[in-house]
Amino acid sequence: MEVSFWGTRGSLPAPVTAQIIRHKVKKALEIAAAENLDAGTDIDNLIDTKLPFWVKGTYGSNTSCVEIRDNEDFLLCDAGSGLREFGYHFLSSHKGSSPKEFHIFISHPHWDHIQGFPFFIPSYIDGTRITIYGCHDNLKESFSLQQRSPFFPVDFDSLGAKIDFVGLEPGKTYDIAGFSVSAMEQNHPGISFGYRFVKNGKTIVYSTDSEHNMASGNNEELVTFFNQADLLIFDAQYTLIDAWTSKEDWGHSNNLIGVELAQKAHVKHLCLFHNDPVSSDQDLDKLLHNTTKLASLLEEGKTPRVSVAYDGMIVEV
Numbered sequence: 001m002e003v004s005f006w007g008t009r010g011s012l013p014a015p016v017t018a019q020i021i022r023h024k025v026k027k028a029l030e031i032a033a034a035e036n037l038d039a040g041t042d043i044d045n046l047i048d049t050k051l052p053f054w055v056k057g058t059y060g061s062n063t064s065c066v067e068i069r070d071n072e073d074f075l076l077c078d079a080g081s082g083l084r085e086f087g088y089h090f091l092s093s094h095k096g097s098s099p100k101e102f103h104i105f106i107s108h109p110h111w112d113h114i115q116g117f118p119f120f121i122p123s124y125i126d127g128t129r130i131t132i133y134g135c136h137d138n139l140k141e142s143f144s145l146q147q148r149s150p151f152f153p154v155d156f157d158s159l160g161a162k163i164d165f166v167g168l169e170p171g172k173t174y175d176i177a178g179f180s181v182s183a184m185e186q187n188h189p190g191i192s193f194g195y196r197f198v199k200n201g202k203t204i205v206y207s208t209d210s211e212h213n214m215a216s217g218n219n220e221e222l223v224t225f226f227n228q229a230d231l232l233i234f235d236a237q238y239t240l241i242d243a244w245t246s247k248e249d250w251g252h253s254n255n256l257i258g259v260e261l262a263q264k265a266h267v268k269h270l271c272l273f274h275n276d277p278v279s280s281d282q283d284l285d286k287l288l289h290n291t292t293k294l295a296s297l298l299e300e301g302k303t304p305r306v307s308v309a310y311d312g313m314i315v316e317v
């Protein structure tokens with residue numbers, strides 16, 4: 001299976017500025033000078049081997065949208081601003097083919113998880129079928145509301161696609177789009193739901209916008225939900241200090257609890273997600289470094305691979 005991250009930022013899009021690009025360019029030139037860059041230098045190799053990710057790239061600014069694909073079977077988690085990118089990519093790679101079917105699972109209707117839908121071009125195309133799944137009973141109302149005047153010029157009910165909403169019950173298992181799917185309620189203002197997807201013996205868990213702490217009481221249930229996941233996409237928006245002090249009860253987790261739960265659940269790959277809009281690319285590189293180090297201190301055989309999600313990242317499962 002292939003998991004593509006179209007939007008990884010939490011709360012709201014957080015684009016880089018001209019000043020940030022200048023800072024990256026300056027650092028890249030300093031590194032290149034130290035490496036004695038000249039006309040014969042293999043520049044791609046220099047970029048690949050000498051520049052840290054925060055210098056040569058960016059974690060991106062789009063809000064939550066993740067595609068899980070197994071050949072022709074695919075589904076999407078959340079409809080944040082990354083859904084716009086997915087829509088363009090999908091249309092450009094399916095030029096001339098007939099309208100398609102999309103399955104979108106919504107963790108909760110906070111705006112950063114649905115704001116990409118009005119810009120999802122396939123929703124304007126007659127004959128397209130879109131099914132939106134979730135455990136909240138106000139999903140249709142939430143999608144309609146953000147496209148109501150004066151917020152948006154195109155009414156939800158006038159879209160060309162046939163759009164259906166399907167309610168799911170946490171704890172039950174469903175067969176959808178070729179995947180076995182179950183949901184779990186999570187601790188978040190207004191409640192959110194995590195999803196566990198299983199196909200061909202591989203398991204991917206999408207657990208964003210969820211505040212876990214070791215005292216929250218449902219950790220055994222969580223460990224069962226995460227159990228043996230090949231990939232756990234985990235909300236680690238805050239640092240441990242933030243999570244314990246100024247941002248306690250704001251509904252998000254931290255990297256430390258992610259490592260602890262991943263270890264207990266024997267997760268193979270822990271992917272930190274819903275990056276804080278105040279975190280710079282350099283901060284997120286540090287988060288990756290520190291979390292990888294932390295995971296390496298665990299008992300041998302229980303060390304999950306760690307990554308920090310970025311827009312455009314593709315993970316093979």
Ligand SMILES: [Zn+2]
Binds near residue numbers: 010011112113209274
């Ligand atoms: Zn969010």
Ligand SMILES: [Zn+2]
Binds near residue numbers: 108251
């Ligand atoms: Zn939220």
